[in-house]
Amino acid sequence: MSELRALYQEIILEHNKKPRNFRKLDDASRTLEGYNPLCGDHYTLYLKIENDVVVDISFEGAGCAISKASASVMTTMLKGRTKEEAQRMFETFHKLVTGELTDISFETLGKLAAFAGVSEFPARVKCASLAWHTMRNALDAKSEPVSTE
C-alpha cells in the first residue's frame, strides 16, 4: 500500500508542477469559473463542445496542489469524451473522494486513483472536486460561477 501511496503522491505533485492543458482556450464554447473559498482555489475552465463531445478542454487559475493536479488530470481524461461519459466520470470521481467507492485500483480508475487518499481529509474533498463540479456545470450550460460553499 505504501508503494501505491507514493505513486499517487507522485502523480499529484507532478501534475501540480506541470499542469496539463493549463492555458486559455480562445475558441471555447463554454467558460466557467470555480471557487473554493475555504482554501482559496480559483480556476477558470474552458470547454469546446461539438456534437456532445468534449473536443478540447483547458483551465487557468491558481490554488493548492490537490486542486490544480485534480483539474490537470481531469482535462487529460475528458478530452475526446462524450458529455455522457464525462458525467459518468464525474460521478465516479465524486464517489472516490467521498469514500463511497470500494473498488479502487489503477486498472479501473487510471490516474483518478491518485485522489483516493483525499477521502481521509474532508477539507480536501472540496479542493479535489472543484474542477469537476465546475466542469459538470459547464456541461449543463450553467453560467453562474461555481462555489464549493
Ligand code: ZN
Ligand atoms: Zn485547495
